[in-house]
Amino acid sequence: MLTVAMPKGRIFEEAVELLRRAGYRLPPELDESRKLIIDVPEEKMRFILAKPMDVSTYVEHGVADVGIAGKDVMLEEERDVYEILDLKISPCHLAVAGLPDGKMNRIAPRVATKYPNIASSYFREKGEQVEIIHLNGSIELAPLVGLADRIVDIVSTGRTLKENGLVELEKIVEVTSRLIVNPVSYRMKAAPIHEFVERLSVIIGEE
């Protein structure tokens, strides 16, 4: 039995579609129900549905053998897991953004973000002193109301920035979803994990 930690939310649909294209027969229950644990005995799989930011926690602790997590989460959390495949789904990027004429007059400009670790190391490497303000969402609000001078956030279509009169200033890193594996499971369940990776690799290679 392989336990797969799946991210609820925007990655979920694409991830399930990828698995189905790889030939896994997954029941409609997976897409439709509110259950958080779904067993698929005919595929010898169990799916656990977690918040995207938490998937790597389940995999690191070994309660899931494998999981699907955004590269943004992997960079922010630095978990003890193997990242073994770029699934190339849910593409977006992390960027610094702000008001077009936003001045940075403070000694340590304020940067609002859901990604405090990524943001601090980015500015540290640039040699810029900033004050990080950790928010949980609606990051674009912060510069509009004067809470922050800049934001570090995900950009996909760019619509949220545009509709809030903000501009992208610097691209930090491209983001796609990754297949991650618990190091112990990687050894103990080598055969099913290799088969899983192989079947997904074939599908990704086709694109």
Ligand SMILES: Nc1ncnc2c1ncn2[C@@H]1O[C@H](COP(=O)(O)OP(=O)(O)OP(=O)(O)O)[C@@H](O)[C@H]1O
């Ligand atoms: N436009 C986007 N905004 C945010 N995340 C995106 C976007 N496009 C792809 N992603 C990927 O999706 C993941 C986040 O998914 P989602 O927004 O469903 O979860 P969340 O951040 O927990 O959302 P919420 O807290 O709003 O429920 C990110 O880790 C990232 O890899």
Ligand SMILES: O=P(O)(O)OC[C@H]1O[C@H](OP(=O)(O)OP(=O)(O)O)[C@H](O)[C@@H]1O
């Ligand atoms: O470039 P876009 O296509 O507009 O996508 C980017 C936006 O989507 C995400 O927010 P989300 O919808 O998850 O809401 P949140 O701010 O509450 O996290 C992200 O934090 C940006 O705000």
